[in-house]
Amino acid sequence: MRSLVLLLVAAFLLPAQAVTFNKDIAPIIYQNCAACHRPGEAAPFSLLSYADVAKKGTTLAGAVASRYMPPWKADPASYEYRDQRRLTDAQIALIQTWVKQGMPEGAAKDRTAPPTFASGWRLGEPDLVVEMPATFHIPAEGADIYRNIALPLGLNEDKWITAIEMHPTARAAVHHVLYFADPNGKAHDKSDGPEPGFGGMRAGGATVSLGGWAVGAQPQFFPEGLALSVTKGSDLVMQYHFHPTGKPLEEKARIGLYFAKKAPERQMVAIQLPPVYSLFEGLDITPGDKDYVVKDSYTLPAAMDAVGVSAHAHYLGKILKMTATLPSGEVKTLLAISDWDFAWQDRYFFKDFVALPKGTRLDAEVHWDNSANNPRNPSSPPQHVEWGEQSKDEMGTVTLIAVPRSGEDLPLLRSEIRQRTTSAATKRVMRDPKFALKLRALMAQ
Ligand code: HEC
Incomplete structure (x- = not known):
């Protein structure tokens, strides 16, 4: 009891231990930011020294608090992703405290060397x-x-x-x-x-x-x-x-x-929902439409392991999502992006393969926001938008990368995936015969 009282008194009297750059902040920055924030990389300034980081103090604290940085658009899903670029709440809090305390550098003995990146290749010397x-x-x-x-x-x-x-x-x-x-x-x-x-x-x-x-x-x-x-x-x-x-x-x-040193034992397939970036969906997004949606589903004809998932849309994309409804009825989220940003496209690999039994239904949806309230809308006032290749046009899709549990199912999967594309194209041409011309022009390019 007495020791507890002493401890409480001590905690009260002693100043909270100062958060310093060398001890607490450098490891977070070097591990999560330096890969892009260094010369020759995508970010506009370096974060490789105390001076670099202190100069950006307040902006940096704001950028991590809003989770604008590090860039990572996938919301937490049902399964963990590999190499997730997401700071913990504790790391974010530590950065806020450090900035509030006047950004002390700390003792020289605590200094961490900035990371080095061999020969500029992020993945090591290529073959x-x-x-x-x-x-x-x-x-x-x-x-x-x-x-x-x-x-x-x-x-x-x-x-x-x-x-x-x-x-x-x-x-x-x-x-x-x-x-x-x-x-x-x-x-x-x-x-x-x-x-x-x-x-x-x-x-x-x-x-x-x-x-x-x-x-x-x-x-x-x-x-x-x-x-x-x-x-x-x-x-x-x-x-x-x-x-x-x-x-x-x-x-x-x-x-x-x-x-690879040898041929892989299993082969990947890409399941794109809707196929060809929604080319056959007849996108017709009226100006001011806050929530234009396309959806697509596919039921797996064989057991598969999900490797990763990715999404694509242009500036009007807002929400991109894929769920898996397991044969048990349980619904799992594979990818949920609730605030799509054209500038940050990524592939999200799962930390461990995700088992999807035969009969699992994949459901994907893509939402676009063509209102003036969408700060990323490239047109002011908003314009009528269709499917196209320019960034003012739209497209959108969510892709699952997966390997069949058994190699014997590979041909079936490949043929079903091709078949889905052909049948989506056929349906579109039946609805809109003029589309055949557009398609021919695209193919001829
Ligand atoms: C994947 C690459 C990447 C990583 C990782 C990354 N950044 Fe950035 N950062 C960028 C790019 C590119 C920009 C400039 C474009 C932009 O502002 O959107 C930027 C901009 C910033 C800005 C300026 C924002 C503003 O409002 O002007 C700050 C501050 C920042 N990053 C801090 C960080 C911190 C802190 C980390 C680590 C916790 C980090 N970044 C990780 C690429 C990255």
């Missing part, structure tokens, strides 16, 4: 580095540009890609990049002018999707030894989406490829 054969010039002004640029890989054997890390030179203008493998090297010969590559949003011919990169996304290895196949002789096709910034910029990216 193969390729560079764009020529520079693409992005004008200062004008509409968004979609550009397909092929890079010969010089592979003389088949490979499995476990990760791709891209280093653009025109980072400010690169909105997102989709990667494709072109086994026939067709894209390589295609050209429509003096600039490298060709326009449009079709990477050409029989290309195979290899994922992508978007502003704010971090390069990542696929979990559990998963990988995507590229056959020998393939080109890598980068499908760029550039957004002019007001300054002319030059893009000549370097791409690091990481290969």
